[in-house]
Amino acid sequence: MATDQFFRELTLRICSTLDIQKAIERVFPVLRARVPLDELRLEVLDRKLGAVRQIARVSTAGQGRAGERITQVKPAIIPLPARLWRWADAMRGPILMDEASGEDMRMMRVLTKAEHDSDLAVPLRVESTQLGFLLLRAAGKGRYTAAHAELLATVADPCAVALANALAHQELVQVRDELLDDKRFLNRELFHATADEVIGGSTGLRSVMELVRQAAPLNSTVLLLGETGVGKDVIANVLHDASPRREGPFIKVNCGAIPEGLVDSEMFGHEAGAFTGARAAHRGRFERADGGTIFLDEIGDLPKGAQVRLLRVLQSREIERVGGTRPLKVDIRVIAATHQNLQQMVTEGRFREDLFFRLNVLPINIPPLRLRAEDIPALVRHFVAVKRRGLGIRGTPTISPGALARLQAYAWPGNVRELENVVERELVRSAGRGRELSFEELARSQARSAPSRHEAPPPRTLADVMAAHIEDVLAATGGKIHGPGGAAELLGVNESTLRNRMNRLGITYGRAARKRREAG
Known part of the structure; x- marks a missing residue:
């Protein structure tokens, strides 16, 4: 050769x-x-x-x-x-x-x-x-x-x-395999949860998970009720994954976070040229959820005009894009959630009664964390493990004697989301004291707001407790509500949700709050 x-x-x-x-x-x-x-x-x-x-x-x-x-x-x-x-x-x-x-x-x-x-x-x-x-x-x-x-x-x-x-x-094959492993892991974590894997599924949330097991195989609309931060989004994910639609999309919509002028475009889509700036057609959330589940979080914040159009979708399972001339069929399962009393909102004329009846097919009420204190130890262990990895903390921090009792005695107005933030703050603070989690700051906060033993104050309503706690957090943040270190982040709630709650509780903020502090 x-x-x-x-x-x-x-x-x-x-x-x-x-x-x-x-x-x-x-x-x-x-x-x-x-x-x-x-x-x-x-x-x-x-x-x-x-x-x-x-x-x-x-x-x-x-x-x-x-x-x-x-x-x-x-x-x-x-x-x-x-x-x-x-x-x-x-x-x-x-x-x-x-x-x-x-x-x-x-x-x-x-x-x-x-x-x-x-x-x-x-x-x-x-x-x-x-x-x-x-x-x-x-x-x-x-x-x-x-x-x-x-x-x-x-x-x-x-x-x-x-x-x-x-x-x-x-190297590319290795990266692909790692990404596939990550995807499988995230799918297991986010979408493949079962009743046994949901923390509290066998204790404080046992009755909730039984309703989830009954509702998951059906195509009926589910209405998740409960205070902000109780885990309505987690239950919505479980419902989707346990349903025949598990291979389809799961589209979440925060109804309170969409500006009123953009609700129709975001929810139902728009055609090219439907309005100034609409250079191309846009698929809305309902269209993207076709074949799967759409999760309408904070449904009580949906504007009245959008409530009418949502009612039509629930009745006909058809949508019409803004600027469109023909209806589009959508195959969806609807899960809605709210922390508000929709029946009271119907009475006050703030929520359509016919839409409420359409949504309230299979209601599931998720109890607040203060009513299931037995779940707190498991939740704390879970958040410690997750946040420790996220913060790059080596070794497993220990929980000091009495710490869990302090957590279980707390009212948790921000529920599971607030507990998650408290655990993360404690992990950061524990960096200089041998990785022992004592949650003493929470105990001091309770002590500051607790009455003297010699006083006999009348029992406070839940609204009073929540208002006092929000005001304490606002004092700690200097009145800052949004952004890093703001009250919304510390309480683990959406900024618009916190403002709505403050309005209902009569808590002033912004210029009015500054004037009140200056006058005081």
């Missing part, structure tokens, strides 16, 4: 696949037809491991050429002493290992365990980076000549390119 034909044949075979083991197996007979060869190895300089890593390796089974059989040998990792990295990086052309001299070369011979064989090493370099080398081995001493080294030098470049492509492919 002429040199040109040899180069062409070897290049075609080494570049024929991104599976480097298969590529080496295909190259083996081409090389063996031109040079002595009993074993062929592809070695990578792995700087992270500080070693030579064999990523592909084939050899003969010891038979003659007539009955030649190629077998794959399990790759290995050979630690490389620090001083040999300079030697490896300096390799430029093929080296006849058994003719080389010098202490480094002798050490390399020991590492390769080939004292009685002949080795020919072909460095594989792309630009200025030494990737590794192709190692040919033949039984016996003196099997390779300068002519063999010169022949192998002609195919070093295509072999190096093939190795670089294979390594890049392996």
Whole structure:
């Protein structure tokens, strides 16, 4: 075989696949037809491991050429002493290992365990980076000549390119596999929750989870009721995942967070040119939820005009984009949630009665955290584990004696979301005191608001307790409601929800609050 034909044949075979083991197996007979060869190895300089890593390796089974059989040998990792990295990086052309001299070369011979064989090493370099080398081995001493080294030098470049492509492919496959693992993990965490996996599913939320099990297989509308922060979104996810629609989309809509002027466009979509700035058609949330579930959170905050259009969707399962001329069928399951008393809102004329009846098919009331204190220890352990990883805290912090009792005695107006934020703050504060979580700040806050033993104040209503707690948090934030460190973040509630609650409780904020503080 002429040199040109040899180069062409070897290049075609080494570049024929991104599976480097298969590529080496295909190259083996081409090389063996031109040079002595009993074993062929592809070695990578792995700087992270500080070693030579064999990523592909084939050899003969010891038979003659007539009955030649190629077998794959399990790759290995050979630690490389620090001083040999300079030697490896300096390799430029093929080296006849058994003719080389010098202490480094002798050490390399020991590492390769080939004292009685002949080795020919072909460095594989792309630009200025030494990737590794192709190692040919033949039984016996003196099997390779300068002519063999010169022949192998002609195919070093295509072999190096093939190795670089294979390594890049392996890295992409690894990233893809990691992303798939992450996706599977997140799916299990977010959407594959069962009654046993929901914290409190067998204790404080047992009755709720029983209703979830009954409602999940159905296509009926579910209305989740409960205070802000009790976990209505978690229950909505469980309902979706346990339903026949689990493979479809789960689209969440925070009805209180959409500006009133954009509700129709966000919910139902719009056609191109429907209004100024509508340069392209836009699929609304209902259209995107087709085949799955739409979760309408804070449904009580939906404007009256949008309530009318939502009622039509629930009745006909059809939507019409803003600026559109034809209805679009949607196959959806509706889950709605609110912390408000919709029946009272109907009486006050703030919520449509016919829409309430449409939503209130399967109501599920989620109890507040103060009524299921038995769930607090498990919730604390869960949040400690999750937040510890997020904050990069090594080791598992301990919970001091009496800490759980303090948490269970607290009213938790912000419910589970507030507990989550309290745990995170305590983890940050515990960094300087041996990782012990005592929640003493919560105890001091309770002590400041607790009456003297000698007084006999009348029992306070829940509204009074909530108002006092919100005012304490506002005092701690200097009146700041939104943004990092604001009252909404500390309480674990949406900013608009907190403002609505403050309005109902008669708590002033903004300029009025500043004037009151200045007057006081």
